[in-house]
Amino acid sequence: MSRWGMVIDLNRCTACQGCVSACHEENNVPPSTPDLSAMGRSIRWIDMMPVQEGEYPHATMSVLPMMCQHCEHPPCIKVCPVGATFFSEEEGIVGQIYPRCIGCRYCTTACPYTVRQFNWFEPAVPETYLEGTNPDVSRRYKGVVEKCTLCHHRLQKARDQARAEGRDLLPGEYTPACVEVCPTDAMVFGDLEDRESEVSKKSRSKRAYRLLEDLGTEPKVFYLREGNRQ
Amino acid sequence: MAQVFKPAANTIAKLAVFGGAFFLALAVWSLNEFNRSQYMTRTKVAREQPVPFSHKHHNAELGIDCRYCHTSVETSAFAGIPPTQTCMNCHSQIWKDSPMLEPVRASFASNRSLEWVRVHDLPDFVYFNHSIHIHKGIGCVSCHGRVDQMNLTWQQSPLQMEWCLNCHRNPAAAVRPREEVFNMAWKAENQEELGARLVKAYNIESRDDCSVCHR
Numbered sequence: 001m002s003r004w005g006m007v008i009d010l011n012r013c014t015a016c017q018g019c020v021s022a023c024h025e026e027n028n029v030p031p032s033t034p035d036l037s038a039m040g041r042s043i044r045w046i047d048m049m050p051v052q053e054g055e056y057p058h059a060t061m062s063v064l065p066m067m068c069q070h071c072e073h074p075p076c077i078k079v080c081p082v083g084a085t086f087f088s089e090e091e092g093i094v095g096q097i098y099p100r101c102i103g104c105r106y107c108t109t110a111c112p113y114t115v116r117q118f119n120w121f122e123p124a125v126p127e128t129y130l131e132g133t134n135p136d137v138s139r140r141y142k143g144v145v146e147k148c149t150l151c152h153h154r155l156q157k158a159r160d161q162a163r164a165e166g167r168d169l170l171p172g173e174y175t176p177a178c179v180e181v182c183p184t185d186a187m188v189f190g191d192l193e194d195r196e197s198e199v200s201k202k203s204r205s206k207r208a209y210r211l212l213e214d215l216g217t218e219p220k221v222f223y224l225r226e227g228n229r230q
Numbered sequence: 231m232a233q234v235f236k237p238a239a240n241t242i243a244k245l246a247v248f249g250g251a252f253f254l255a256l257a258v259w260s261l262n263e264f265n266r267s268q269y270m271t272r273t274k275v276a277r278e279q280p281v282p283f284s285h286k287h288h289n290a291e292l293g294i295d296c297r298y299c300h301t302s303v304e305t306s307a308f309a310g311i312p313p314t315q316t317c318m319n320c321h322s323q324i325w326k327d328s329p330m331l332e333p334v335r336a337s338f339a340s341n342r343s344l345e346w347v348r349v350h351d352l353p354d355f356v357y358f359n360h361s362i363h364i365h366k367g368i369g370c371v372s373c374h375g376r377v378d379q380m381n382l383t384w385q386q387s388p389l390q391m392e393w394c395l396n397c398h399r400n401p402a403a404a405v406r407p408r409e410e411v412f413n414m415a416w417k418a419e420n421q422e423e424l425g426a427r428l429v430k431a432y433n434i435e436s437r438d439d440c441s442v443c444h445r
Contacts, residue, residue, distance in 0.1 A: 088439045095441045099355050137445055138355045153357070153445040163433070164365040 003072075003092040004150055005192040005220035006179065007202040008065055011227070012186035015063040019046050019178035019187065023067075025132070026151060026177035028139050030123040043117045045148040046178055062226055065178070065187070068115045068148035069211060069219030070094050076107035076116060085145075092192075092220060093150050101144040108145055112212050113219075116147045151176035171197060192220060271390065276382035277347045280333045283383070289414070290378040296370060296412050307359040311346060314338045349383050350374070356443050366434050367405045371414050372397075378414040398438045402429045 023029060023046045032042030046067035053060050074094050077087050084100035085107055087093075108116040122142040133139065136153040140146045158174040171190055179189040190199035202208065207224040268274060288294050297303060299312035314337045321331055337344045350373075352358055370377065375386025387393055397404050402425030410416040418424045428434070 086440050088441060090439060091441075093441065095439075095444075097355075097440050097444045099353070099444075136357070149441070149445070152441045156357070156442065156445070160359055160362045164361055166433070 001090055001193065003192040003220060004155070004174075004189070005070070005092070005199055005203065005222065006150075006176075007188045007199050007208065007222045007224060009186045009188070009202070009224040010062055010064070011207075011224065012184045013063070013065060014184055014186075015048055015065075016183065017048060018181045018183055019065055020044065020048070022177040022181040023148070026134055027137050027149075028125075028133050029146075030125045031129070033124065036121075036124075039120075041120045043119065043123070043146065045115075045117075045146070060226070064211075064223060066113070066115060067178070067221070068094060068150075069113050069217070069221045070148075070150060072218035072220065073216060075110040075112065075215075075217060079106040079110045081106065088152075091152070091155065093152050093155075094147075095149050095152060096145065096147055098138060098140050098144045098146065103143040103145065105145060112215055112217065116145050118145050119143060266388065266390065271385070271388040273385050273388055276380075276384045277349050279347055279382070280344050281331065282381075284381045285377045285383055286379055286381050303360045304364050305361055307357070307361065309360045314344055349385050350389065352389060355445075357445050358443065364411055365408075366401075366432050367408050367411060367428055368397075368401075369404075369406050369411045369413070369416065371416075372404045372406075376414055394443070395438055398442075399436055401434050401436055402426050405429060405432065405434060408432075 023044075024031065027045055029043055029045055032044070036042045046065055049064045049066040051062050051064055053062070070093055072092065074085075074087055076085055077094065081104060082100050082102055084098075084102070085094065085096050088095060103118065105118050108114070108118055119140055119142050123140060125139075136157065154176065155174045159169050162169045162173065171194070175189050179187040188199045188202055190197040192200050192203060194200055202224065203222040205224060207227065208222045209225060210219045210222055213219075264270065289296065299316055300309040301312070303309040314334060317331075317334050318338050321334060325331055326335075333344060373387050377383065377386075403421065405425050405428045406416060406418065407424075407428065
C-alpha cells in the first residue's frame with residue numbers, strides 16, 4: 001500500500017507555470033481559447049491560484065499551484081451516481097473513468113477545491129496538436145468531467161516495468177509530469193507512507209499546511225507556507 | 231345498465247400484474263443475454279483478411295514460435311504485427327509464385343504495409359499490456375484460445391470487462407509456469423494447487439483498480 005502525495009514549497013515556487021504546460025502536454029489537455037476563458041470553461045488540471053493574505057498595508061500575495069488534492073476522504077466520490085470517479089485504496093489516488101461518466105457534474109459541485117472540470121464543448125484540439133498526443137492517456141470528449149489523476153498512467157507503466165523485472169517499485173521511478181519539470185524543485189513527490197521519503201519529511205515540516213483542512217477531506221497535497229519558519 | 235367488467239376481468243387484472251413483472255424480468259434478462267451474446271462480442275467469427283493467413287499451418291504444423299512474428303510481446307504493451315519483411319523471409323523462397331500471396335508480394339514491392347483486420351480489438355479507453363501478463367505467467371491460450379488450431383483467426387474470448395475481471399479477481403485460476411506460456415497445448419494437472427503456489431511465487435497481486443486498465 002502506498003499513499004502518493006506531493007509537497008509544494010511556496011518559498012521556492014516562482015509561479016512560472018512550467019507545471020501547467022507539462023500537464024497539458026502529458027495529459028492531452030486541450031489548450032484554452034480567449035472565448036472559453038471568458039466563459040470560465042477552460043480546462044486545466046493544474047492552475048495557478050492567486051491568494052491574497054492580510055490587508056493593506058500588510059498584504060501579501062502568493063500563488064498556489066492548484067490541482068486535485070487527492071483527498072483521503074474525497075467528497076466527489078460519495079456523490080458520483082455511476083462510480084465513474086473512484087478512490088484507489090491501494091494508492092490513495094482519486095481517479096476518473098471517462099466512459100462511465102454521465103456528465104451530471106455532482107462531483108464538480110461537491111469538490112471543495114473546484115478542481116474538477118466539465119467538458120461543456122467538444123475539446124477544440126488544434127490539428128497540429130494531434131501528432132503530439134500522448135497515447136498513454138485517453139482523450140476526453142464533450143459531456144464528461146476530468147481532473148488531475150496524478151499521472152497514474154506513469155505509475156502503471158513504472159510498476160509494470162518493475163514487476164516484469166521482479167522487484168518493487170523504487171522511489172523516484174514514478175513522478176507526475178508537473179513535478180518532473182519543476183525548475184526550482186518546489187514540487188516534491190513520493191510515498192507519504194514511507195516515513196524516510198523526502199515528501200513525507202517535508203509534509204511534517206512546521207511550514208506545512210493543507211487547503212481547507214477543517215473539512216476533514218485530508219488532502220495529500222501539502223503546501224509549505226512562505227516565510228523563514230522551518 | 232349492463233356491467234362494464236365481467237367477472238373474468240378480475241382474473242385478467244391479476245394476470246396482467248403478474249405478467250407485467252414477468253415481462254419486465256424477461257426484458258432485463260434478454261438484454262443481458264443479448265449483450266453477452268456471440269452477436270455482440272463477435273467471438274468465433276473468422277474475420278476476412280487480405281491474405282487468408284493460417285495460424286494452424288504456421289504454428290502447429292510448421293512449428294514457428296509465436297514470437298517469431300509477434301516480436302515485442304515480451305517487452306511491450308503491443309504484441310506486434312510483423313512487417314511484410316517477416317513474411318518474405320520465407321516466402322521469397324517458398325510458395326513464391328502462389329497467387330494467394332500476391333498481396334504480400336505487392337506490399338513488399340510497394341513498401342506499403344499489409345492492412346490486416348484487427349481481430350482482438352479492445353475499446354480505446356482500455357490499456358492492455360501484453361508483457362506484464364506474459365511475465366506473470368498468463369499463457370497466450372488463456373485469452374486467445376487455441377490459435378494454433380485456427381485456420382482463420384477468430385476471437386475466442388468475449389473481451390468484455392466482466393471477463394477481464396474474472397481473472398483479475400482470481401488470477402490463480404489462469405496462471406501457469408512461465409516456461410509454458412507459449413505452449414498452446416499445456417494443461418495443469420491440478421490448477422487449484424498450482425495456481426495458488428504460482429501466485430505466491432510470481433508475486434501476483436490481484437489488481438482490480440479501475441486505473442489499472444482505464445487511464
